[in-house]
Amino acid sequence: MKKTVSLLVLFILCYSCVDQNKVVETSNPKLVVGIVVDQMRYDYLTRFYNKYGDGGFKRMIAEGFNCKNNHFNYVPTYTGPGHASIYTGTTPKYHGIISNSWYDKEIKESVYCTGDNSVQSIGTSSTSGQMSPYRMKTTTFADENRLFTQMRGKTIGISIKDRGAILPAGHTANAAYWFQGEKEGNWISSSFYMNALPDWVTKFNESGVANSYFKVWNTLYDINTYTESGDDLNTFETVYNGIETAAFPYDLAVLKEKNRNFELLKVTPFGNSIITDFAIAALDGEQLGQDNITDVLAVSYSSTDYVGHYFGVNSKEVEDTYIRLDKDLERLFIALDNKVGVGEYTVFLTSDHGAVNVPSYLQSVKIPSGYINKEGIRKKLDEFLEKTLSASDLIENISNNQVFLNKVKISLLNLNLEDVQDAIVNELIGYEFIDKAYTSTTMNNTSFNNGIELLLQNGFNQKRSGDVLFVYDPAFISYSKTGSTHGSGLNYDTHVPLLFFGKGINHGSTVTKTTIVDIAPTISALLGISFPNGATGKPLIEVLD
């Protein structure tokens, strides 16, 4: 009997071993494709839903899982921190990408999130290739996949923006490629990844594809059917150089020279088409998803952000850009079906931040909103410190809604740092359109559970962030009176789409709140690999099959 039981146990053990191996083998996709749509608000999915075809956004919803209440859980909601947080599964508090650019307290100058003077440009005569992910302190799920597969699973990052390609791909990427505009119009990289562009990239650059997009941009469908956005002619949009109004159609070939050549394409839906062309070429060029070892392709669509900044959330230009992006997504998914295989790959789609409706438009419909004069804040604060503490130059820098104080000067004057921080908070909160202010001491000594305070804390990096943090009134921005921007902890900036589809993904949807840091742990759980080393999010179990 005893022997029978042992045999049975042995059998079960062996069976479960075999079974587990089988599960691991069958559940791993050949390719994970992460898609980030820069500045995509959640409501772009619902507002333009009836205009989308069946093969893009709707295919993801029809076949996959839709997290309808997905939010950023930190501020500031910018591109650099956004991409880092999606792929590392944590917030600036841990990954250290506190903004696109920030004031470096050590070297006392502003640094760019992916800037790296120790590496060289590849494929461009400009300095645009001097980039690497070294300022990001933690790993991405793509890094963990590389470690797990003994570097056999590849990682490729692609975006118009350097930071949109570099941060997702992580520290161990085979390559990240981004688009050099100006007069070049080429895909480029950095010596961090390679010594020369691979042949397929050179071939792509020489093909003239980018140049072919200098054509007339008109609405894809009759503009009169674009009832989901405001009038084409209004006072809330930025106008391209060389014309009088921001109204369709735009002859891009004519506008090219006056709008910095290839930079112009970035501010049109065709920037997204170039990304799609290049991503499809990368499937072949990099042999992605061609064996059973999972590869990662990170694609970030940047033109949606440029178009939003120019024309604003409510514009016909934004609507047309999303209708066209939907077509590009369909094209990408068909290429994946053909080259990797239907059901052999897994895709997620999200955004790096949302955007606010143009405040001048919101004002016209009586919603509280407006514009902040940043220089005015600095001037008033300097005057205040001069008057109350008889001290000048106590403020080294104000950026990303944070005040950086001169610690040397403070101790020379025998002032107490916390007293100075408190005095600034009390002064700032009296200013018009400043809604909240906190000291770094508060951030360090308090554990917040919710609200804007938690978002500030998740975005606060003790080593890199400033001494005082402040928050503008809702829908107040420091920006031009035309176009939209982002950066706040309000729903218009934090609420973004999160869609999954493909291998290992359930069909369904949820309105339960999910956060952006849940994505990387979910993909890690799907792949059965370690979570990114600083991940603070949780796997979304209802998403996984």
Ligand SMILES: [Zn+2]
């Ligand atoms: Zn932006």
